[in-house]
Amino acid sequence: MTAQLISGTEIARQIREELKEETARLRDAYATAPGLVTILVGENPASVSYVTAKQKASKELGFHSVQDNQPESITEADLLALIDKYNRDPKIHGILVQLPLPKHINETKVLYAIDPKKDVDGFHPVNVGKMTIGEADYLPCTPAGIQQLLIRSGVKTDGAEVVVVGRSNIVGKPIVNILLQKQKGANATVTICHTGTRDIAFHTRRADILIVAAGKPKAVTAEMVKEGAVVIDVGVNRIGMTPEGKAKLCGDVDFDAVKEKASLITPVPGGVGPMTITMLMMNTVKAAKLAVGAR
Numbered sequence: 377m378t379a380q381l382i383s384g385t386e387i388a389r390q391i392r393e394e395l396k397e398e399t400a401r402l403r404d405a406y407a408t409a410p411g412l413v414t415i416l417v418g419e420n421p422a423s424v425s426y427v428t429a430k431q432k433a434s435k436e437l438g439f440h441s442v443q444d445n446q447p448e449s450i451t452e453a454d455l456l457a458l459i460d461k462y463n464r465d466p467k468i469h470g471i472l473v474q475l476p477l478p479k480h481i482n483e484t485k486v487l488y489a490i491d492p493k494k495d496v497d498g499f500h501p502v503n504v505g506k507m508t509i510g511e512a513d514y515l516p517c518t519p520a521g522i523q524q525l526l527i528r529s530g531v532k533t534d535g536a537e538v539v540v541v542g543r544s545n546i547v548g549k550p551i552v553n554i555l556l557q558k559q560k561g562a563n564a565t566v567t568i569c570h571t572g573t574r575d576i577a578f579h580t581r582r583a584d585i586l587i588v589a590a591g592k593p594k595a596v597t598a599e600m601v602k603e604g605a606v607v608i609d610v611g612v613n614r615i616g617m618t619p620e621g622k623a624k625l626c627g628d629v630d631f632d633a634v635k636e637k638a639s640l641i642t643p644v645p646g647g648v649g650p651m652t653i654t655m656l657m658m659n660t661v662k663a664a665k666l667a668v669g670a671r
């Protein structure tokens with residue numbers, strides 16, 4: 377069997393078209409544009425490129441978008457005051473603080489200072505709690521993107537055996553919480569593996585849907601995958617440079633071998649990656665709708 381590709385690029389494009397329409401509707405019916413501020417502290421090149429991509433996407437959708445650049449030397453108190461300002465700004469519905477922050481700033485304190493109603497990254501404990509009890513306003517972006525990839529590719533999650541490799545707070549734990557809910561696009565039986573798991577292959581070989589977020593190139597080999605499984609590769613690993621001087625990327629799955637066993641598989645790049653920013657946009661539209669009482 378050679379797997380079909382799940383194109384995150386194409387699914388993200390479809391969702392962005394839908395969000396563009398919703399944004400226009402909000403402008404017409406409520407005189408409101410979804411407002412997103414991205415706060416960048418310092419000039420870390422990776423952070424600059426992430427923030428630039430988020431701003432570009434929000435402008436393309438017609439959002440009210442604000443880029444707030446702060447120097448590396450900003451104090452924790454000043455950053456907290458800035459967040460408080462945006463918490464009280466009615467034109468801003470979503471606040472994103474680009475991580476990592478400089479060492480002298482307590483990241484947790486900063487993330488907890490964001491009004492949960494404006495926490496479009498879904499990292500505030502209030503939103504993590506709401507997700508866990510199945511009453512989420514905002515799902516964290518990467519796992520929300522994975523769920524959309526499954527739903528929009530017609531993958532049946534109801535009753536499926538899902539195995540997740542990796543238990544980070546931004547990918548592994550939330551995707552488990554999302555897919556175990558008694559809800560549409562979920563209702564799966566989920567198992568989570570990590571470096572303390574005794575026999576990872578024993579679990580991965582049982583998976584109808586295998587989601588890998590280990591941050592280790594080719595951590596999942598073909599022998600670890602069941603024939604016909606759906607494989608979602610979250611990993612983004614830099615493994616050198618292309619002749620054109622671009623970073624060469626690979627996932628956490630041995631793509632060439634695993635695609636011969638899987639029924640569906642995400643490529644890297646072009647799989648989960650494009651979905652993450654799109655889900656941030658979706659959360660911002662949701663935040664604006666909640667703020668104005670739109671359905």
Ligand SMILES: NC(=O)c1ccc[n+]([C@@H]2O[C@H](COP(=O)([O-])OP(=O)(O)OC[C@H]3O[C@@H](n4cnc5c(N)ncnc54)[C@H](OP(=O)(O)O)[C@@H]3O)[C@@H](O)[C@H]2O)c1
Binds near residue numbers: 571652
């Ligand atoms: N495309 C996107 O938008 C996107 C977004 C976020 C992350 N990512 C990528 O996804 C990957 C994971 O990110 P993350 O932030 O979740 O990583 P992380 O915080 O480093 O967590 C990795 C997890 O994988 C587990 N793990 C590592 N090696 C393993 C192995 N060989 N077998 C089983 N479990 C193993 C670790 O176990 P322990 O807990 O036991 O240490 C940990 O729970 C990275 O490549 C990252 O770049 C992509």
